[in-house]
Amino acid sequence: MSATATGLVTAAWRRHYAVRLEGGETIRCVLRGRHLAVACGDSVRVALGADGEGAINAVEPRRTLLFRSDAHREKLIAANVTQILGIVAPDPPYDDELVQRWIVAAESNDCAFALIANKSDLPGFAAIEPRLGACSALGYRVVRLSAKFDASP
Structure with missing residues (x-):
């Protein structure tokens, strides 16, 4: 070499x-x-x-580093991230703790955060609207979409 x-x-x-x-x-x-x-x-x-x-x-020196850790070691996930997109839907059930972890990861790494709410055409979507509204009220971008109506091949 x-x-x-x-x-x-x-x-x-x-x-x-x-x-x-x-x-x-x-x-x-x-x-x-x-x-x-x-x-x-x-x-x-x-x-x-x-x-x-x-x-x-x-x-080379990193601008950001996302990792997870347990009692024994750290596992590197991604470096030099500028934006984190979290994807939620009514099914599987919306997980407040997971969304909060995404937000903390984004904020602690000075990354932009957006929440993508998929399957907006499903009947159960109305149940997660208050949570989406809370994220939006905190200043995070929330994008509602449905593959049936919002995606093209």
Whole structure:
């Protein structure tokens, strides 16, 4: 591996990553070194191999980082996020706690937040309207839609 490039991590699975290079080409990469932590959205430096694959050898500074943690470790979810879209519907049931967690994640990372309320054509949609109104009253964008009426192929 001799040439280097900069790219954006677009997918991650185990210790393999898809990196879209500045020229638009996407290559498969592995991590060089066990101490690197990489998330989708990271800007990375890659050593390019002759086989068309690469090795991530550095992660550029992040503007934001979404992660989840438990008692033992943190799991990176996404980096450099600018907006969080939460999707709710009457079925499965609307979950106030989940929406609040999305809002906290957005606010703590200085991200915009919008709530997408799907399945507005269902009879149970009226039951979630007060909750949508509360989000809207707090200044968050709420978009009501139905795939039957609002989406085109």
